[in-house]
Amino acid sequence: MEVDGLSGQTHANSFFGNLPYHELSPRSNQVIGKNIHVNGHRATSTNPSTVSDSFDIIGADMKELIEAMTALERLGVEKSEIAVPKVVVIGDQSAGKSSLIEAMSEIQVPRNAGTCTRCPLQITVAPDSEPWRCTVTLVYKYAWYDIEDPYPSDKAQQPFHPWTESDTSTTHFATLTNKDDLKDVLERAQIAILHPSQNPTKYLKGRKPVKTEVEFSPNYISLQIQGPNLPNLSFYDLPGIINQTEHGDKEYLVDIVRNLAKEYISDDSCLVLLACSMESDIHTSSAGSIVHSLKANDRCIGVLTKPDRLPSGDPVDIWRDILSGRKFKRGHGYYVTKQPAQTELALGHTEARTLEDEFFASAEPWCSTFADFKHLFGTKHLQQALSRKLASQIMRFLPDIEQKVEDRLASIEEELATLPKIPEADAYHIVTECLNSFMNEVNKFVKGKFPDYGFRNTWKAEKQAYREAITDLRPRLSVASQHDAKIHLLAKASPSKPKALHNVISLDDDDNSPEPVAATPTKKRKADDGRVATPASTPSRTARRSTTNSHAVTISLDDVKKVLELFSVSGRPGTFDPEAVDHLILKGLQHWGSPTEQLKIHTRVHLVKALKVALDRAFGKHKDTQLFALVQDIVFTFLDQRLVKHQEISEMFLEHEHHQPSTENHDGLEHARLAMLSEIESYRFTHRARKLLMAEATQAGKTITEEEFELKFNKDQKRLKDVLGADPAQREIDVMAEIRGYYNVASMRFVDNICRSMDVEVFEHLKEKLRAVLDREVLFVDGMHVQERCVLLLAEDPEREKRRGELKIEKSNLLEAKTVLGKLQEKFSTDPIRQVDWDQAMC
Incomplete structure (x- = not known):
């Protein structure tokens, strides 16, 4: 007997004989004992006269099952880890996959170079009494980021880098009623998918761009095709597997295409349609290797293409072994299809199928050597088998899908229950209380009210450290002079070369003493090593002193002399231009900017710490809300704005100081000048006296120790002054x-x-101006009612709010999916004829 055109005889080499897989019998509506084989499957059949009646019923059910699965996919249930059965078509490039797709879907796809191979294509075909129509939809499951590095370190977590998974969205692209328009529209849809940053509708008309933003996309194009005499079929066509790129400069695209295939076929509910060209060595099929590596052979249907290109003289034994399941075994066996040649592409679907039937009926070795396998030849047999296998696969997994939907809904409800609800009744009161409490905390630490002395004490220490840092930058003056070279001539003994005396006490003399000058009594000089007595250093000052000292300007008496002579415009000896002094004064002020910037940075650190403490105290249990995040952002933005203002004022003061030396504090300036004059003259006299005593000792053939110098210096000061006379460097x-x-x-x-600018521009504004900014930006935004605004702000942080929104969307989709599944269950449980057929399919 024959069943749906397939031979009913039992094949000795049946490759399904021992597999426990059950598929729909195309013509059986009850279980009786007679066994038949359909494409190698054992099934039970009734009297042949009753078989054809139920096939139409099952065909209608296939349509509903496929439509239901498509609906589940559109609802995004796969993101809930609920697999939806599907057929996925894969194959190497040039394996004849495009022709196979055209034959199964009865449409024409673009064949230009690089077209219709750059993204997945979902094709759902269903019979309908209405005229032919096709809906083209773009389905976006991944977001694209233009990232330069094509090789991320976490490749396992980013299989489609630079694409990342996102919420599923769809865009209607076109609805067609003319088959002839589909080829062009499909090409344009492909272009739109490959321009992820653009509005897809701009590519529906007009000139097609030559280049695209991306070469491949994991997002897909969906074609929903309906019309008279169409088969019930739904499948995904994936880009052909490649081993290298055209120019070798984007090898990461090889991984993207392979990962795309793995993503689709790794699911256990998926049926894999593997296209293999008979003009190529089947051993080298990359697509076949992927199927094998994912252990998907049991779910695989092999399709041998291009049988007319079987190499002349090629042994046929290998192909007989393949068709009989002895080699390269696939769980659902192999079919063979013959599609039109390039010169026959204009043929309609009916003509193409007629030529295909004639080929297998007349061409060698198909009509003779392979005659036993004629039930596996032709696109019609493949379409019918795919429809049955997909429907059986759907029915097989329906209970699992329904259970997973129920389980996931329960899990969502449980998680939603753990997320607190947004308060509504006292939202405004809660927000204003939090703001009042925060401003109270700010006022306390800025004013230093008991017991919040911490910040004010820290600010006091910072001011002291800043004052010392600026002091440490004062010019370092060297008291050595070229005039000192003649001091040895004043010695009583005959001249001789003086010996150096170590530990010379000087006012930053040419020994490069690292500290500034100060006048010190003779007895104190030994104790402090002749250096300036300074207040005890604070930790901040100690930390910064090395930086400030390194920037201090060193000026020697000889430097002063050179500058005075350079600026002199008078011919009178001893006179000099006052601008020369201004020049030297300004030279010593040039490094004030660095410690001033450090003061701002350190003060900000202390303010941020204090403000964070204030925020924590004021908001307490509301720290996980959008209110806390918003207020924190406003506060620190306000702080930085005030610090910018302070910096502008600091730069203005610095510019004023660098403009020209000037002061109205005449008395203070004169007092400071006289004090420094006394100090410098004292150090200068000590320096010259040391030189003289060293020369006298040397001329007497003696040396002088530090202790001896101290005794002679203290004893002979009057004599030393008389001998040295007036200092030639007095000017x-x-x-x-x-x-x-x-x-x-x-x-x-x-x-x-x-420091005053910091007090006024920052601290005072925090106390006096911040609250008004908070009220304006927290409570009164976009004309929203203040109560509604407060309710929104008291929601948890954005990530938790986002999570709640995601769960609600997922719940809504799953509830809709449950409705779809419920309708299927109701249909099959109330129709006795359908129930018998489906029960037989699942048993």
């Missing part, structure tokens, strides 16, 4: 005293201005 000493005196006055003025 330069007077100028040095003016430089240091002005620095002391100007630096303290600058420090006061900078």
Whole structure:
């Protein structure tokens, strides 16, 4: 007997004989004992006269099953880890896959280079009494990011890099009623998919771009085709497997295409349609290797294409072994199809099928050597088998799908129950109380009210450290002079080369003493090593001193002399231009910017710490809300804005100081100048006296120790002054005293201005202005009712809110999926004829 055109005889080499797989018998509506084989499957059949009646019933059911699965996919149930049975078509490039797709779907696809191979294509075909129509939809499951690095370190987590999984969305592209329009529209849809950053509708008309933004996309095009005499079929066509790119510069695309195939066929509910060209060595099929590596052979249907290109003289035994299941075994065996040649592409579907039938009926070795396998030849047999196998696969997995939907819904309900609800009744009161409490905390730490002294004490220490840092930048003055070379001539004994005396006490002399100068009594000089006595260093000052000292300017008496002579425009000896002194003064002020910037940075750190404590205290249990995140952002933005204002004022003060030396504090300047003059003259006298005593000792053939120098210096000061006489560098000493005196006055003025700016522009604004900003930006936004605004703000943080939204969407989709499944269950449980057929299919 024959069943649906398939031979009913039992084949000795049946490759399904021992597999426990049950598929729909195309013509059976009850279970009786007679066994037949359909494409190698054992099935039970009734009297042949009753078989054809139920096939139409099952055909209608196939349509509903396939439509239901398509609906589940559109609802995104696969993101809930619920697999939907599908047929996936894969094959190597040039394996004849495009022709096979055209034959099964009865449409024509574009065949231009690089077209219709760059993204998955979902094709759902169903019979309908209405005229032919096709709906083209773009389905976006992945977002594209233009990232330069095509090889991420976490490749396992990013199989389609630079594509990342996102919420599923769809865009209707076109609805067609003319088959002839589909080829062009499908090509345009492909172009739209490959331009992820553009509006897809712009490619529906007009000129087609030559280049695309991306070469491949994991997003897919969906074709829903309905019309008279069409088969019930749904499948995915994937890009052909490639082993290298055209120019070798984008090898990561090889991985994307392979990962795409693995993504689709790794699911146990998926049926794999593997296209293999008979003009190529089946051993080298990359697509076949992927199927094998994923252990998907039991779910695989092999399709041998291009039988007319079987190499002349090629042994046929290998193909007989393949068709009989002895080699390259596939769980659902192999079919063979013959599609039109390039010269026959204009043929309609009916003509193409007629030529295909004639080929297998007349061409060698198909009509003779392979005659036993004629039930496996032709697109019609493949279409019918695919429809039955897919419907059986769907029915097989329906109970599992229904259970997973129920389980996931229960899990969603459980998770939603753990997420707190948004408060509504007292939302405004809660928000304003939090803001009041926060501003109270700010006022306390800024003013330093008991017991919140921490910040004010820290600010006091920062000001002290800043003052010392600026002080450490005052010019370092060297008291050595070229005039000192003649001091040995004043010694009583005959001249001789003086020996050096170590530990020379000087005012930053040419021994490069690292500290600034100060006048010190002779007895104290030994104790402090001749260096400036300074206040005890704070930790901040100690940490910053090495930086500030390294920037301090060193000026020697000889440097002063050179500058005075350079600026002199008078011919009178001893006179100099006041601008020369201004030049030297300004040279010592040039590094104030660095410690001023450090003061701002350190103060911000302390303010941020204090503000965070205030926020934590004020918002407490509401720290996980959008209110807390918003207020924190507003507060720190406000702080940085005020610090920018302070910096602008600091730069203005710095510019003023660098403009020209000037002060109205005449008394203070004169006092500072006289004090520095006394100090410098004292160090200068000590320096010259040391040189003289060393020369006298050397001329007497003796050496002098530090202790002896101290005794002679203290005992013979009057004699030393008389011998040394007036200092030849007195003019330069007077100028040095003016430089240091002005620095002391100007630096303290600058420090006061900078610290005062911080007090007014930052601290006072935090106390007085911040609350108004918070009210404006927190409560009164976009005209929203303040109560609604507060309810929204008291929701949990955005990530948790996003999660709740995602769960609600997923729940809604799953409930709709449950409705779809419920309708199927109701249909098959209430129709006795259908129930018998489906029960037989599943038993």
